[in-house]
Amino acid sequence: MNPKKIKLMDVKNLSILWDDGKEHLISLLKLRKLCPCATCLAEREKQSKSYIPVFSENQITIDQIKQVGNYAISIFWKDGHNTGIYEYTFLRLIGENSKD
Numbered sequence: 001m002n003p004k005k006i007k008l009m010d011v012k013n014l015s016i017l018w019d020d021g022k023e024h025l026i027s028l029l030k031l032r033k034l035c036p037c038a039t040c041l042a043e044r045e046k047q048s049k050s051y052i053p054v055f056s057e058n059q060i061t062i063d064q065i066k067q068v069g070n071y072a073i074s075i076f077w078k079d080g081h082n083t084g085i086y087e088y089t090f091l092r093l094i095g096e097n098s099k100d
């Protein structure tokens with residue numbers, strides 16, 4: 001499954017149109033919360049289930065999106081964080097679970 005089009009809808013949402021015609025709207029807050037980089041993964045592992053992360057505006061604002069090979073995108077956040085590689089399969093999964 002590959003995205004046909006990825007674009008920022010507004011300051012809070014990313015829209016992904018897939019090659020099977022499905023379209024998902026994923027909130028940037030959710031994307032940042034699920035950042036798959038090693039640093040964030042380790043950070044999340046340390047946190048308890050009841051921990052509520054607080055993000056600054058810069059942490060949930062996208063500066064740039066770059067394609068990584070033909071399987072992923074990397075997201076450059078305004079706060080300078082850019083180590084998260086979001087694989088298409090992962091994005092698809094988030095999208096499927098973003099009914100809200």
Ligand SMILES: [Zn+2]
Binds near residue numbers: 035036037083084
């Ligand atoms: Zn990260």
